[in-house]
Amino acid sequence: MEIIYEKLCPVCTGDLTTEEINSKFCAVRNVLFCENKELEPFIEFFRRCIGEPRDIQKMWAKRILRGESFTLTAPTGIGKTSFGLAISLYLANNGKRCYIIFPTSILVRQAVENLKSYAEKTGIELSFNDTEKLPVGFYHSDMEAKDVFFEKIKDFRILITTAQFLAKNFEKMKEITFDLIFVDDVDAVLKASKNVERILTLLGIGKDDKKGVLVVSTATAKPGKNAELFRKFLNFTIGSSQFYLRNIEDVTFDDWRQLPKLLEKLGPGGLIYARTVDECEKVYEYLKDRFRIGIVTSKDSKDFELFSKGELDYLVGTAHYYGLLVRGIDMPERIRFAVFLGSPVLKFRVEDIETASINTIRALALILKEDKRVEKFIPKLKAIRRVEKELRETLKQVIAEGNLIVKDAVIRRGEVILPDLRTYLQASGRTSRLHAGGITKGASFLYEGDSEVLHAFLTRARYYDISFKTLNEVDLEKLRHEIDESRSKKTGVELIKPALLIVESPTKARQISRFFGRPSVRLVDSVPVYEVPTDKYLLLITASLGHLTDLVVNRGYYGVILENFVPVYGTIRKCRKCGHQFTELEVCPKCGSNDLDDAFRRISALRKLSEETNFVIIG
Secondary structure (H helix, E strand, C coil): CCCEECCCCCCCCCCEEHHHHHHCEECCCCEECCCCCCHHHHHHHHHHHCCCCCHHHHHHHHHHHHCCCEEECCCCCCCHHHHHHHHHHHHHHCCCCEEEEECCHHHHHHHHHHHHHHHHHHCCCEEECCCCCEEEEECCCCCCCHHHHHHCHHHCCEEEEEHHHHHHHHHHCCCCCCCEEEECCHHHHHCCCCHHHHHHHHCCCCCCCCCCEEEEECECCCCCHHHHHHHHHHCEECCEECCCCCCEEEEEECCHHHHHHHHHHHCCCEEEEECCHHHHHHHHHHHCCCCCEEECCCCCCCHHHHHHCCCCCEEEEECCCCCCCCCCCCCCCCCCEEEEECCCEEEEEHHHCCCCCHHHHHHHHHHCCCCHHHHCCHHHHHHHHHHHHHHHHHHHHHHHHCCCCCCCCEEECCEEEEECHHHHHHHHHHHCCEECCEECCEEEEEECCCHHHHHHHHHHHHCCCCCCEEHHHCCHHHHHHHHHHHCCCCCCCCCCEEEEEEECCHHHHHHHHHHHEECEEEEECCEEEEEEECCCEEEEEEECCCCCEEECCCCCECCEECCCCEEEEEEEEEECCCCCEEECCCCCCCCCCCCEEECHHHHHHHHHHHHHHCCEEEC
């Protein structure tokens, strides 16, 4: 059946016919509807750098090339860092200026090595901390010639630093305007609240009409109030994901002296995590005469380079959330398993309560709510400021007594010990990453000598669908074979794909998105779009607000051309003043107001989103 959509051709803005829809071709201008001339050169560039881009990486590229800022909503290991490096190199080679921010110096050095590899594969000549060729500047605490770096900082087409560098040296770079800022770990950036304003300044906001693109990873901690500035100036908010893409065998063992045997049976490629630097040094001393092992701490990280080159087989580091071996390292071929000597935990003592953040106080109240004295505060947590002083005193009393028993934490006299699953997931996640063959299999071994802490840790792990086996239940030889095989086979399977879910109600869109975590939100043509990962899809969820088109009244017989019985549809317009709905008119026929909500705006947004994802679900 032939249908005409009035003024809805995305190319010529004239009538859109059924024939044109089926052919995806504008008959007036002889142009494809979704032709993206900017995307194809980047895809070819990416193929030469890394390989065939995933659907989700193509979607990110479309947004950046359109000049849109957004959150990289995806599980760890999906290829966010490699994408950020590749598109920065592509843009810099085309005259743009890019800034890449990492949480640690190790990742800065790793990024430099990856850029060298990408440049070699694509035939681009780079100069590092120099300006002879395409200039790339990088900075970390161990480097030499720091004065020379700062002299040339305004000349670099790609700048790579840590978030700490941004906080300390902003005054030396505030006059620079970047076309793209890629934040690999937004948690590290948001630790200093003023970094949000610094980033906006570096994007050109407040300087002139030019505005760069900001791309950030999802947060695992709750973003502060300053992060709302991203919504105000860049039309997106930072979300967080509760979904982790991992293929890991989680195992407990009950004697730390089994560690040498584990290393021998599993072979090279292990990360060993201890709770403190002192414990790391003791583990290193215990193993160094039997194994090729190095140590990476805030004091010294040089052994990481030796490990990455294969000159060391194992590394020891601390298991805390911003530990050098915990965040962002992407080496699927080298890192095969992890060992935790002590569960990652967070400890809160009575003396910490007075200075603890309001969010920490709220969390402790929920943990200790089994105590009747704390329970009465639970309904008041939304207005916690009103009861903050009294609640702090109550928490001090309960913790000081240490009599309370809860399933997923340990309360002892004067102390609360809370299992730190975020750190465990991040650290163990180094062993299971996406690469050309799919997702690698990893293994994570946990020793915890305190039975109460172990019980609490295993209980909280089940909240994340993580179940542990004991060492006696695992065939280590078979496990080693599976780990090795996953790094050699080529699956070609797309593990997570973008999909657009369209529902009618904005409330329903928001509620569905919250099933999977705290969604990131961006505005596409002023239409809110919620973005959140699931186990199979990266869902983009938005609302149509009901019907989008209706029969026009100024063509044919009430919108139907009788000769061939062809209906003609136009976008629905709703008067914001009186609520009357109509089509094709520029003013409300009922009250004369020109303050109209035209469904064309939502159609335009849905077109962009469907072109991004190539897969649409109507819900």
